[in-house]
Structure formats: C-alpha cells, structure tokens
Amino acid sequence: VTTRQALSDMVVTISESELRAPFIMYGEAKSVTISATERVAMRLRRLVSQIEVIMNDERYTIASAQLFNGAKSCYLSPHRDPVTGKSLTPPGERYNGAQISLGNDSRVARLFTLESFSYDRTSDSENTDPASDQSIYLIVRLLRDGRDWGFFRIDPADYRGEQLIYRNGLYQVYVKEVRGDGYYEIEEAKANKATNLVLEYAQD
Secondary structure, three states: OOOHHHHOOOEEEOOOOOOOOOOOEEEEOOOOOOOOOOOOOOEEEEOEEEEEEEEOOOOEEEEEEEEEOEEOEEEOOOOEOOOOOOEOOOOOOEEOOOOEEOOOOOOEEEEEEEOEEEOOOOOOOOOOOHHHOOOOEEEEEEEEOOEEEEEEEEOOOOOOOOEEEOOOOEEEEEEEEEOOOOEOOHHHHHHOOOOOEEEEEEEO
16 A cells, blocks of 8 residues: 555566456555555556457458557556646557467457557658557458458557557457458558558547
C-alpha cells in the first residue's frame, strides 16, 4: 500500500513476445484506514488492453494475426505529462508479438498489448515510410473461401489519427470490406501502407 507519488515512476516491463494471463493489475483506494479487520474495496484494472480484429464478410476468415511495435513497458500507475496532461508510455524498446495461428474458420483474432499512446502518427503521410512509424500495427493473413488472400496491415487509430490504447480497454477493428488482394509476403505488408481494407473502429 503506497501513494500515487511513490508509484508514479514505477515501470512494468515484459520479457516475452506474447502477453498471457495472469495479467498484472492496478487499483487505487481513497481514505483507507489500515487495520487488521477492515476490508478495503478496490477496483482493479489490467495493465493490458485487448485488440480484436473482426471479419464482417463471411467469405473471409483470419488465418493468422500478429502485433508489431508494441510497448515493451508501461507505468504501474497511470502516468500523465504534467504540462500537457497527455497519458504517457515509458520511452524505450518496442517489441513484436508472437504470430497467432487461428486455423481456417476463425472470423475473430484477439491480441493483447500494454497500454500505448501515439499522438503524432505519421504512417498515413504520403511522404513517410510506414516502417519508421512508432505506433502499434497489426498484420493479418486472410483466407477467402479457404484460399490464401495474402497479408494485410492494420494501423489502429481514432478519427484524429491518434492511437490511444488505454489499460484494461477493448479495441475492436471491424473489417467491413476487402477490396483486393493482400501482400504476398508478411515483410511486404510491414514495409508498406495499409491497403484494400475498409475498416471501422470501436472502443469499450
């Protein structure tokens, strides 16, 4: 039991490429009296968030999914810039998640990531190399009627172009329409801009 000030600079760092349960949780309680008998009600929140990719077109399924450029660490306590008030991710190394194979009939892919905030995303700029973007992105391999349809890049972002993934959140990416083939190799999808997918985002 300690104060927000004491927790503010504590950082949790993952050591593997795949986040798995049980997840570290964080909570706060106000006006607590420490005693041997009193119980303290506290709402705990996971430090991780879940991103779901959901296929709306029944002709397509998701064969595999992978998260790239995820935050390798996050603050134990929610951390904000004292000047701007913006939520912060600790500076440092990013990581690529393990590829998740889903078989031939899955229309939902679920991936986990530590909270991550990117306010100056540049991957949609005509003059910027997507490989230099420091935001989280996903690569999914789609099948159409059981046949390989290629690799597709997804760059989750809100209507402002910002990528704000808060702890304990659920972020859903609906694939409303597939307008063409994906990339033949996963490295092509990583190095190029997202293409041929019509997406809709939801946050819970």
